Amino acid sequence: MELDKLKKTPLLECHQKYGGKIVDFGGWALPVQYTGIIDEHRAVRNSAGLFDVSHMGEIRVSGPQALDLVDYLLTNDVTRVSVGQVQYSPMCYPDGGVVDDLITYRVGEDEFLLVVNAANKDKDHEWIVDKADDYDVTVTDESDDTALLAIQGPRAEVILGRVTDADLSGIKFFRFRNGVQVAGCEAMVSRTGYTGEDGFEVYCEPDEAPEIFQALMDAGQDDELVPAGLGARDTLRFEATLPLYGQELGPDINPLEAGLSFFVKLDAGDFIGRDALRSVHEDGPERKLVGFEMVDRGIPRTTYPIFDVEDNEVGHVSSGSFSPTLGKNVGMGFVRTELAEEGTDLQIGVRNRKLDAVVIGAPFYTRKG
Amino acid sequence: MSAMYPEDLLYAENHEWIRVENGTGTIGITDYAQDQLGDLVFVELPEEGDEFGQGDPFGVIESVKAVADFYMPVGGEIIEVNEELLDAPEIISEDPYDEGWIIKVKIADDGELDALMNSEDYQATLD
Structure with a gap:
């Protein structure tokens, strides 16, 4: 891989220092993992992980x-x-x-x-x-002009609290504070994330990002904070069934079939797409995003076809993975609406074979407390 | 580095290794291959009695992020598969050259071994 041709975040040297495996992620040089996706995934669920999402x-x-x-x-x-x-x-x-x-x-x-x-x-x-x-x-x-770090996991508040003057307990879920000090640098801190865990995102000046990254790594040493890559970010968001643009959302996918009706307020003010979405809402979407669990051995992957029990193709897999937390192979996919009920038997086309799967409730993982 | 690529094995371009003993080949993937794949979570293996030619895909390995085929370094009939891997594919990462073996084959044609590399030549392909 030619690093020269890729866009770089201000944290590239930090990733290299911690052994990050740098990949071309949509034109950005970013770490897919440090020690391993599953280790990093578990660290975020059990203690905390630090992500560079400056490419956002x-x-x-x-x-x-x-x-x-x-x-x-x-x-x-x-x-x-x-x-x-x-x-x-x-x-x-x-x-x-x-x-x-x-x-x-x-x-x-x-x-x-x-x-x-x-x-x-x-x-x-x-x-x-x-x-x-x-x-x-x-x-x-x-x-x-903006760098972005995400510290995620049950220990995130304690660790970030050691390097900031902000009263983190006062920042509730989906709230933020502007102009706070983090490791001596000015930052905007929000209680947000993309992992299904409690955690914070820290916006700062690019040239101050390495200092904040290092201060957090040092502050989290005794709390098992690990640097975490984009691989774990994907498996974490997947278990929490948070949508990924390009897979669960796109120009050909409307938010109602993707299960996001809570975020579509048809009766508030006018917005682009309202008429189209109102008619989808009135007629009911033709297809729906469902969660499913593999019954047969196999891992569902993005674009694999989905069949009903009579072998008719009825949709496709949007995301699929081994779930580190569940220890099972699960997936999300779009199927005809009549097949979206929990307990419905499906088949997933994996390398020219049809493997049994069953629709289950989503999210696959919800944090306790 | 030689510990990572034992000298008593032969290597294929696709990162399989083979240990030849009395016409039988034990086949696995190299330390380099398992490291590139990352955390292994799934394997699909052939059945005893299946026959494959040199270079044919004989199974599948999947990590969290990637799907890859296993290729036959030599042609032959499958005489044993490592079924332990079905429930614990991570054995391949932990011990790629011993406990992490994948299949044993009855080698159809010894001559095909000439196409494979020794440890030194294989390592040269990784640079």
Whole structure:
């Protein structure tokens, strides 16, 4: 792999120091793992893991009509988000397909920070700028000026608490504080993440990210904090059945069939895609995202076909893996709605064989307490 | 480094090794291959009596992130498979050249062994 051609986060040297196995992740040089995906996965479930997610995009929307624009772009009801709060939402095309899924930080009455998927960042920025034409707002892509670390797991609060002046217990789930000190650097800290665990995300200046990374690693030494790679990030989000854009969401997938109706507020203000999603809602989606467990031996993988018990092809696998926490092979996939009931028998096409599977409840993993 | 690639084995380009004793070959994957794959979570093995040619895929190994085929370093008939791996594929990572063996074959043609590499030549392909 030619490292020279890849985009780098400010933490590349930290990853190399800790033995990170660097891969080309959508054009970014990022660690897929350090010691091993399963070890890192278990550390996040049982103690804590530290992730570099600086590749994520940050787009700031500010100005007198910022709220109007952001609320029109997103399917969720942004008017209900107060300053200091974070909200998850799909952003849709007029036909109901998904441009991206993102989290919105309400930084001020007239200021929002949208944190978007790395691979979609340029597309999102273009989309937002285009829609912003009729609004009195300023849209800024701040991705290159922002580093992002995620510390996740039951020990995250204790460890981060050792290097910050912020009262972390006062930051509830999906809330944030701006302008706090972390390892002597100014940062924005939110209680958010993509692992199904408690944890925080720390936004900072790129040149200060290595200092924060090192301070956290040092502070977490006695609490079994490990650096964790993108491999574990994927298995962790998968067990919590958090959607991954490109697999559970995309231009050809609407948020209702992906099970995200909670984040689509059809009766709040108007938003792009509302008419299309209203008719999907009224007719019921033709297909649904389900969780399933393998009955036969085999691991379901993205794009593998799904069949009913009469061998008709009825959908495809969106994500699948050995689940480290369950010790089972499980998957998510889109199937015709009538096959989405828990307990329904399915078959997964694995290398020209059809293996038995059964629909189970999702998420596969929910943290206790 | 030689401990990672024992000298009494022959190696194939696809990162399988073979230990030849009295016309029987014991076959596994190299330390390099298991390291590249990462945490192993699944294997699919052939059955005793199955016959394969040199270079044929004879089974599948999966890690958390990757799916890969096993290829026959030589042609022959499967005379034994390591069924322990079905429930514990991680044995391959822990001990790739001994407990982590995958199959034993009756070698069809000794001449095919000439196409394989010794430890030194195999290691040279990894640089």
